Structures are given as C-alpha cells and as structure tokens.
Amino acid sequence: MVPEKKNEGNHVSRRSFLRNGALAAAGFMIVPRHVLGKGYTAPSDRLRVAGIGVGGKGFSDISEFAKGPADITFLCDVDTRRAADAVKRFPKAKFYTDFREMFDKEHKNFDAVSVSTPDHQHAVATMAAMQLNKHVYVQKPLTHDIYEARMLTEGARKHKIVSQMGNQGASGDGVRQLMEWYNAGLIGDVHTVYCWTDRPVWPQGIPWPAGKQEIPKELNWDLWLGTAPKKDYVDNLVPFNWRGWWDYGTGALGDMGCHIIEPPFRVLGLGYPTSVECSVGSVYVGEFKRGYFPDSCPPSSHVIMKFPGKNGKEITLHWMDGGIQPDRPEELGPNETMGDGGNGAIFVGTKGKMMCGTYGMYPKLLPTSKTATANVPQTIARVPEGHYLQWVNAAIAGYGSSKAKALSAPFDIAGPLTETILMGNLAIRSFDIRTPRPNKPDAYDYPGRYIKLLWDGPNMKITNFDAANQFVKRTYRDGWSLGV
Numbered sequence: 001m002v003p004e005k006k007n008e009g010n011h012v013s014r015r016s017f018l019r020n021g022a023l024a025a026a027g028f029m030i031v032p033r034h035v036l037g038k039g040y041t042a043p044s045d046r047l048r049v050a051g052i053g054v055g056g057k058g059f060s061d062i063s064e065f066a067k068g069p070a071d072i073t074f075l076c077d078v079d080t081r082r083a084a085d086a087v088k089r090f091p092k093a094k095f096y097t098d099f100r101e102m103f104d105k106e107h108k109n110f111d112a113v114s115v116s117t118p119d120h121q122h123a124v125a126t127m128a129a130m131q132l133n134k135h136v137y138v139q140k141p142l143t144h145d146i147y148e149a150r151m152l153t154e155g156a157r158k159h160k161i162v163s164q165m166g167n168q169g170a171s172g173d174g175v176r177q178l179m180e181w182y183n184a185g186l187i188g189d190v191h192t193v194y195c196w197t198d199r200p201v202w203p204q205g206i207p208w209p210a211g212k213q214e215i216p217k218e219l220n221w222d223l224w225l226g227t228a229p230k231k232d233y234v235d236n237l238v239p240f241n242w243r244g245w246w247d248y249g250t251g252a253l254g255d256m257g258c259h260i261i262e263p264p265f266r267v268l269g270l271g272y273p274t275s276v277e278c279s280v281g282s283v284y285v286g287e288f289k290r291g292y293f294p295d296s297c298p299p300s301s302h303v304i305m306k307f308p309g310k311n312g313k314e315i316t317l318h319w320m321d322g323g324i325q326p327d328r329p330e331e332l333g334p335n336e337t338m339g340d341g342g343n344g345a346i347f348v349g350t351k352g353k354m355m356c357g358t359y360g361m362y363p364k365l366l367p368t369s370k371t372a373t374a375n376v377p378q379t380i381a382r383v384p385e386g387h388y389l390q391w392v393n394a395a396i397a398g399y400g401s402s403k404a405k406a407l408s409a410p411f412d413i414a415g416p417l418t419e420t421i422l423m424g425n426l427a428i429r430s431f432d433i434r435t436p437r438p439n440k441p442d443a444y445d446y447p448g449r450y451i452k453l454l455w456d457g458p459n460m461k462i463t464n465f466d467a468a469n470q471f472v473k474r475t476y477r478d479g480w481s482l483g484v
Contacts, residue, residue: 047135047392050074050110052099052125055082056239057139058116061166063089064388065114065137069396073110076102078223081216082239097220099125107132112395115139116166120248121226123148127482130159135395137388139166140258141250142411142418146460147473149422151484153415160399164391164407165414167258169359171387175263176380177363178347181354182267184376186365188351189310193264193317194326197358198342199252204244204322205283205291205299209234227476244297250425251297252321256343256358257421258414261319263345263360265417268315272457273305273420278427281322294432300324303424319424329353331366383408419457427453430468 047070051062054075062072072090076099077083087095096102112135115125123143129136136156142165143149156163169175181187212232215221221233228247243249264270281300283291300322309315318326328338329346331353338344340357347354353366365371383390387408394403404410409417430448437443447467454464462468476482 045069045396046071047112047395048073048110049112049114050076050102050106050134051086051093051114051116052076052102053115053117053121053139054086055079056116057166058114059086059089061114061116061137061139061388062086064386065392066090068385068389068392070392074102074106078220079216079238080218098223100128103128103132107134111135112137112162117226118224118242118248119144119250119254120228123152123482124227124476124480126152127155127484130155130161130163131483133159133161135162135391137164137166137391138414140414140418141165141254141421142258142414143422144248144250144254145471145473146419146422146426148482149415149418150460151482153411155484156411156415161411162391162395162397162399162404162407163411163414164387164394165258165409165411165418166387167262167359167409167414167417168387169259169361170262170266170408170413171383171390172359172361173382174356174363175266175360176382178263178267178354178356178360180376180379181363181365181374182347182349183379186352186370186374186376187347187349187354189313190264190268190347190349191309191313191315192348193268193315194320194346194348195257195260195264195318196320196325196339196344197252197256197260198323199256199321200244200297200299202241202244204251204297205281205293206244206296207291207293208245208295209236225477227474227480229477246295246297246429249297250422251301251428253301253303253319253421253424253428256321257319257424258417259358260343260345261317261421262409262417263356264317264347265420266413267347268307268309270307270315270317270420271416273307273317273423273455274314274457275306275452275454276303276423276427277452278303278424278431280428280431292432292434294429298322298428298431301424301428303427305420305423329355329366332368336368381406419460423455426462426468426471429471430462430465433467 049065049070049072054077066072072093075086075093076096078097113129114137115122116139122138126136126138213235215233279302280298285291303319305317307315343358345356356363394407397403433448434444434446453462453468456463460472
C-alpha cells in the first residue's frame with residue numbers, strides 16, 4: 001500500500017510557482033544526441049510525465065502515455081486506494097498526495113502533467129502546471145466553469161504550452177470523415193443538430209445525503225474538496241457519484257458533451273453560442289410535491305443553443321440527456337440503430353443528413369445506403385498514433401512545432417468547446433434560481449425558467465438575466481486560487 005503522506009505545504013503561492021518555474025527554465029539544457037553516442041536516447045527525446053489523479057481514467061491515461069516515449073515519474077492522488085494500481089504499474093514513480101507539494105519540490109524533474117481529477121480541481125492544477133512551463137493533458141470537460149476555460153485557453157498561449165484535452169474522439173477517423181462529407185457538400189448547409197446521451201448513470205436530482213460518515217483513512221477529504229465549499233464527508237460520493245453534484249461535477253452534459261458535441265463543433269466550425277434555453281426533468285418527493293434540489297444536477301434536460309451560421313443564418317443545436325432522444329429521422333430504417341443507441345449526433349442539412357455515435361464513431365450518411373457509395377477523397381490527415389501519443393510527441397517537439405500545431409484538441413479548440421458545453425449548464429442551473437414572493441413565505445418565483453438567455457461570448461456575460469452570471473465563475477474556498 002502507498003504510505004500515507006502528511007499534508008505538508010498546504011498552500012503554494014503563485015509567486016512560488018513562478019519563481020520555481022524560472023529556476024527550472026534556467027537549469028534545463030538539452031544535450032545533443034551526437035554527444036551522447038550512437039543508440040542512446042537523449043533525455044530530450046522522452047517526456048517525463050507527472051500524473052495528478054491516477055485512479056480510474058487517470059490510470060488509463062498515464063498507461064497510454066507510457067506506451068510511447070514517455071516516463072511516468074510522479075504520481076499524485078488524494079486517495080491511496082485509487083492510486084494503488086498506478087503505484088504497482090509505475091513503481092519507480094514517487095508518490096504525493098498534494099499536487100502543490102509535488103510541484104514545489106519536484107518541478108525540475110518532470111516536463112508535463114496529466115490532470116484527471118474531479119472537474120472542480122481541473123483548472124487549479126492545470127494553471128499551476130502551466131505557470132511552471134509544463135505541458136498539460138487534461139481530462140474532459142476541460143474545466144468546471146466557463147471563466148476557468150477561458151483562463152486556461154489564454155494561459156496555454158501565454159506560457160507557450162503544448163496542451164490537449166482528453167476527448168479522444170477528436171483524434172478519431174469518424175469526425176474527419178464527417179468533415180470531408182460536409183466540406184464536399186453532400187448534405188448542404190447544416191441548420192440543425194441533435195445531440196443526445198443516455199447518461200447520467202449516477203444519481204442526480206436528489207437531496208444532499210443526511211448524516212455524517214467516517215472518512216476512510218486512505219482518503220484526504222480536505223484535499224479532495226479542494227476549491228469546493230467545506231462539507232462533511234458522505235459515503236458513495238467518491239470515486240464516481242460526485243458527477244451529479246454542482247460543487248464538483250458538471251452532470252451528464254459536462255461528462256458526455258465533449259464526446260458528442262465535439263463532432264458538430266468541429267465539422268461546422270462553431271464558435272460562441274448567441275443564446276441558450278432549456279427545460280429539465282422534475283423530481284417528485286411525496287404525494288404531488290416537487291423536489292427542489294439545486295445542489296444536484298437534474299435527472300434529465302433538453303438544452304437548445306443558437307450559433308451564427310453561413311450567410312447570416314443560424315444553426316440550432318439541441319442537447320438531450322437522461323434518456324431523452326430526438327425524433328427518429330425518416331431516412332433511417334425501422335431496425336437501424338440511431339447513433340450508437342444510447343448516444344449520438346444527427347446533422348440536418350439543406351440537402352441531406354448524416355449521423356454518428358459517441359466520439360464521432362460510426363459516421364453514416366442518411367439513408368445509410370449512401371454511406372458505401374459516397375465517393376469523397378480523403379483530404380484531412382488521420383492520426384495513426386492516436387490521441388495520447390499525438391500529445392506526447394507534440395510535447396517533445398515543443399510549442400510551435402508542426403506536431404503541436406496538428407494537435408486534435410489543444411486548448412485553443414478545447415477551451416471554446418468546453419465554454420459552449422458549460423453554457424448549457426449555466427442555463428440548467430439558472431432554471432432553479434428562485435426568489436420568494438412578497439408576503440408569501442412558502443411561495444417562490446423562478447425567473448430563470450422559460451426564457452431565452454442571450455450570451456455575449458467575448459465578454460462571458462448573459463445580457464438579459466444578470467442572476468445567471470453567477471454561474472460563469474464560482475468562488476473558491478479559502479486557500480485556493482487560479483493564480484491569474
């Protein structure tokens with residue numbers, strides 16, 4: 001078992017990060033390959049990766065990096081139970097519980113960082129790594145908040161960092177096939193897109209559990225909470241069910257949107273939405289009593305976003321989760337699978353339709369018989385090495401290199417995509433804003449419901465309902481800062 005670390009240095013200042021980053025840059029020197037001798041792999045030809053959040057998906061991420069020219073040199077996790085497989089797989093990697101302590105002590109000894117924590121910790125770990133001039137690979141969604149996504153996008157440019165988000169479908173053949181069909185004009189101009197998922201597969205639309213449970217000795221609960229408000233530990237939140245709570249997760253839309261909305265976002269070249277509206281599923285407790293649980297994501301939702309399209313026309317994107325699906329296209333046979341079943345996207349154009357599943361997989365023209373007969377040349381390069389090694393090789397090549405410029409999901413792409421997805425969550429959360437009615441203590445109004453929220457993308461602001469702007473940027477718990 002991993003020895004439990006004492007929580008040393010619980011706060012590392014931005015000044016400390018920047019000072020240490022400057023020292024690291026000053027002390028780094030690439031030794032030419034010819035000096036080292038034939039057959040020797042120069043240190044500059046391998047990427048030293050530190051993993052933050054190394055259980056579950058984090059473990060699979062660093063394992064994928066290790067298949068290429070990468071060495072996993074440090075492991076960090078607040079839960080030693082979750083870290084056990086990674087410690088066994090990478091016994092030479094030094095283990096830490098607090099990434100800030102690892103950064104402060106070891107910044108000279110790694111080149112890049114993989115972040116696979118719960119959503120609410122993505123931004124602080126990633127920004128701290130970039131301020132140390134470390135390349136970053138971050139699980140989806142890139143951040144918990146819209147503001148954080150914008151800051152990470154700008155930070156990657158400022159610090160000249162090679163970045164990639166963990167939406168691996170962005171490197172798949174499927175989305176490139178969809179782009180080639182669309183660019184060839186096979187379905188005309190797209191005006192409507194439907195995206196859906198059968199998630200959540202974790203509890204949502206529920207009250208915060210009552211009572212106080214004992215914290216497992218292997219879990220540092222205070223570090224797990226991180227930027228989120230202080231709360232007592234409850235069972236079954238870790239390692240997975242946190243996704244359904246707004247303090248930590250981003251619900252079904254945050255979890256799956258980066259895999260399902262990414263194909264239309266890329267194919268259609270979407271930017272900031274101009275408006276968003278939604279409806280959400282209700283939860284009832286007791287007889288004819290609607291539950292009000294604003295801390296928890298709803299059990300289902302339907303979000304509608306508008307984007308600028310070609311020739312001044314709008315593109316409408318529908319997002320549906322919790323098992324809600326769009327109408328079945330009339331061109332699809334009665335026994336043919338829509339999307340991949342539980343998830344998918346349908347593009348509706350002026351000349352035809354096409355669809356895909358999660359990650360842009362299983363691309364098909366509709367009717368599906370057209371798929372085999374479509375004669376469109378390949379114009380977009382594929383990614384034979386895959387999403388993970390694409391980032392490893394680009395990080396070794398360096399910022400500004402041709403490999404870095406060819407990345408599938410750098411923050412310049414992943415940041416705006418994440419902002420778009422989180423716009424949907426802003427609408428969902430605005431749906432539950434309530435205000436008491438005058439002289440009626442048990443009655444409330446819900447001013448954020450059944451309206452269209454107008455979005456000023458460049459300035460990150462809802463212009464017609466100011467109360468919704470509280471969800472653009474949250475307040476961190478004392479001791480935590482984004483450092484910008």
